[in-house]
Amino acid sequence: MAKLLMGKEVSARIKAELKTEVENLKKEGINPGLAVIIVGEDPASQVYVRNKERACEECGIYSEKYALPAETTQEELLKLIDELNNKSSISGILVQLPVPKHIDEKTIINAIAPNKDVDAFHPVNVGKIMVGNYDFVPCTPAGVMELIKESGIDVSGKECVIVGRSNIVGKPMAMLLLHENGTVTITHSRTKNLAEITRDADILVAAVGKPKFVTGDMVKEGAVVIDVGINRDEEGKLCGDVDFDQVKDKVGMITPVPGGVGPMTITMLMEQTYQAALRSLKG
Ligand code: NDP
Numbered sequence: 001m002a003k004l005l006m007g008k009e010v011s012a013r014i015k016a017e018l019k020t021e022v023e024n025l026k027k028e029g030i031n032p033g034l035a036v037i038i039v040g041e042d043p044a045s046q047v048y049v050r051n052k053e054r055a056c057e058e059c060g061i062y063s064e065k066y067a068l069p070a071e072t073t074q075e076e077l078l079k080l081i082d083e084l085n086n087k088s089s090i091s092g093i094l095v096q097l098p099v100p101k102h103i104d105e106k107t108i109i110n111a112i113a114p115n116k117d118v119d120a121f122h123p124v125n126v127g128k129i130m131v132g133n134y135d136f137v138p139c140t141p142a143g144v145m146e147l148i149k150e151s152g153i154d155v156s157g158k159e160c161v162i163v164g165r166s167n168i169v170g171k172p173m174a175m176l177l178l179h180e181n182g183t184v185t186i187t188h189s190r191t192k193n194l195a196e197i198t199r200d201a202d203i204l205v206a207a208v209g210k211p212k213f214v215t216g217d218m219v220k221e222g223a224v225v226i227d228v229g230i231n232r233d234e235e236g237k238l239c240g241d242v243d244f245d246q247v248k249d250k251v252g253m254i255t256p257v258p259g260g261v262g263p264m265t266i267t268m269l270m271e272q273t274y275q276a277a278l279r280s281l282k283g
Helices: 007-027 043-059 074-085 105-111 123-131 139-150 170-179 194-198 261-282
Strands: 033-039 062-068 092-095 159-163 183-187 203-206 224-227
Touching: 007 043, 007 139, 007 261, 033 043, 033 074, 033 261, 043 062, 043 261, 062 074, 074 092, 074 105, 092 261, 123 170, 139 170, 139 224, 139 261, 159 170, 159 194, 170 183, 170 203, 183 194
Parallel strands: 033 062, 033 092, 159 183, 159 203, 203 224
Antiparallel strands: none
16 A cells, blocks of 8 residues: 555644744734735635635634625736735735636736745746745645655656646646756647556646546556645545555555545645745835
8 A cells, every 4th residue: 555645634734833923924014914815706705715714713823805796807916916905904815716606717816916926826936936946835835835845855856647637737737847957748638548648657647637537557666646636535434546446555655535635735835824924024
């Protein structure tokens, strides 16, 4: 049986450390604050937002939640973001995606001040990640890197394969692994002979959004498998993008779903909110 990379435990430890750091920062007169905006009633988004609020409480981070009705116009949302960009008690702004269809996601992301963009979706922050000189990193890839570090694995020279090329997970994940000197391959829905490529991976990151997509024949013996997916199986049970039961006895390490990457994502959001506040202290 593979060693489980328990994000739940790692994130509990990081949050406890962060709580102390936040307390120390408050003594310097800086109170980290996160504003979370949610537009509409999407149930999954509501759960994510609630979890973010709870994590803020755990870490002693001040939070403001803006729950806006689904009919909110783009102009109204932009106005709120502008106010938050200029609000000194707020160090980080997060707009829970997806936003309703009548609102242009790119316009919203571009409106968030880059120095408060704790999700690192703004093109300025995306560009900084590309050149390897960044303040913010998208929370999920950041969490994955923490877990890889925890596992004691040196990425340098390793074959890293990512399944999925989204702006939120796949692409930034590739850049972070590249910065750690991994040999990185990004695969996607047009990739030919996917299993041949994934079988070469020392580190395989699955971010596909399809339940149990990565099967036992797609992984190498002893590989590290990071499962980013959050899906429901045919019985409605939470599952990842990796077929855990098929893979677990073949690979060396694997993140479970739930309890693997998921908790790390929120913890990284807390970390980045703290870092944003810290930078404001340093000017
Ligand atoms: P997207 O839907 O944005 O991207 C999915 C990617 O998978 C696309 O690049 C797509 O390729 C690729 N893909 C789809 N089908 C195949 C296939 N048959 N073969 C190879 N590649 C394929 O998803 P996200 O990146 O946003 O999320 C991925 C998963 O991670 C989801 O389950 C999501 O719920 C989860 N997630 C979990 C988080 C966490 O905190 N743990 C945070 C964010 C996401 P193409 O580009 O060609 O269409």
